[in-house]
Amino acid sequence: MKHALLISSLPLLTSAALAQATWNQDVAVVVYEHCGKCHHYGGIAPFSLITYSEASSYAEDMLDAILHDEMPPWGADPNYTHFLGENVLSAEDLAAITDWVENGAPEGTGSAPAPPMFSDGFQLADPDEIIDIPYYQVSLDEDEYRTFVIPSTSATDRYIGALEVEPGNTAIVHHVLFWYDPTNASQEADEATPEPGFASNGAMMSSEDAVLIGAWVPGSGMVEFPQNLGMKVPGNSDWVVEVHYAPGSLGQTAPLNIRVRFKEGDFIREVWNDPWLYHFPPSLQEGLLIIPANTTPTFHEESEAAPIDLSVISLFPHMHLLGQTFWVYALTEAADTIRMINVNHYDFHWQYNYTFPTLLKLPQGSVVYGEAMFDNTINNEHNPNDPPELVTLGEGTEDEMMLCFFTYTYYLPGDENMSLSTGTAEVTQASAALHVWPNPGNRLVHIALPGQPAASFVPAFVDATGRSVSPPWWLQNGILSVDVSSLGAGCYAMTAVSGTTALTARFMRE
Ligand code: HEC
Incomplete structure (x- = not known):
């Protein structure tokens, strides 16, 4: 019944x-x-x-x-x-x-909807520079990590606005990390051996001063910073590209290249990339990253307090083969929690640079916390040792790491609404402490900066499509005057920046 x-x-x-x-x-x-x-x-x-x-x-x-x-x-x-x-x-x-x-995978009646068109070509059609890695034949039959160093073509500072990695041969390229190195250290590591590039380990690290610009894993497309955001690459820096070739690629080649577009304009809002969480003191609370055999320990990390209000674009958690989970969040001075990421299925072979849908505000004084779990037992199918062995911090793939890189900029009002998806940048900055008159205006517009010496400020305009525009401006009697007659009608985000202080207002060109 x-x-x-x-x-x-x-x-x-x-x-x-x-x-x-x-x-x-x-x-x-x-x-x-x-x-x-x-x-x-x-x-x-x-x-x-x-x-x-x-x-x-x-x-x-x-x-x-x-x-x-x-x-x-x-x-x-x-x-x-x-x-x-x-x-x-x-x-x-x-x-x-x-x-x-x-149920035995039945086909069903009728027919399936037409599949979408999948494009494997590049999206960044108008690059300013194409960085080709040298011809290289994979020399190992297991995982091979190789770092290539490509000399700079520019003596002046430039700002990356968009980049895209073309892996060249996706059957063998598993992932790519992309850095710039303002020193000669990477170049020297490369020159130490006659072959192109040098052997590395999944996180380059040949130069302490190299800065991570981007990462590619299968499936990632082009990266584009909206509006006037750009990542500075100092003049005379070398490009450093680490490629992970999958097992079974011996003797094959991948004609990989990276397309880069630089931001133009008088005022670029600088994007930075730093490992706020890293695997030694004072960040690592346990002091040393030591993972005994047959254990599943959890480690904790803390960042320094944010010196000013910041806007986070993306983050890149990095561990090696024992890493299982990596949880990252921040606490504000008022003890409010800001969620960042909970990597609950970490996989060394699928390392993503996770990009937020919109900029994430991190108020001044906030501290970022990381908590990661490692599995050094035989239950971990990626464990490089059978039986398990003591594993400590190190650069080899079979050593461990616990790093989280953050890509960020200084906060401006309205950043919470700035979309980071390619091509959909929106201008939504709310009016703040800048006084702009007449507004709307069509010829001479004046800007006052209450409580601030105007002489130290630089004005910048961004139009509704996220493009920066640079109308002529000059300083007179403590106020900035801008000739907006060359601008098209519409809404603009107007920003005045001095050092790390930025003031913003919305301006309407009649
Ligand atoms: C971002 C690219 C990507 C997506 C999306 C993806 N796969 Fe895969 N898949 C791969 C690659 C690459 C491999 C080869 C093994 C590897 O490199 O991990 C693979 C391997 C596999 C395998 C072989 C067994 C294994 O686990 O390695 C199966 C089965 C599979 N995929 C099914 C799927 C299904 C089902 C989906 C969608 C629900 C999917 N994949 C989505 C890239 C992808």
């Missing part, structure tokens, strides 16, 4: 989920959206899942990879914070795939 009741009530409760899922009706769209970007002909994954015959022959493996959190590759918990490019299956998507696989 009980049994009959259960059976008859089930369809009422979950009728939608229980209707048998088919490829044509339910599963194809999920696979197109969450897997197709990599699993199509010519894509970076080793096989395509776009047609019914392809997907159905991998059905069991698909479910297996999904249930083990291997696919789609994405380490950050979507219930904690969101990032651009997030690729996570919803409960409905998972139910559809599970049901489909468990």
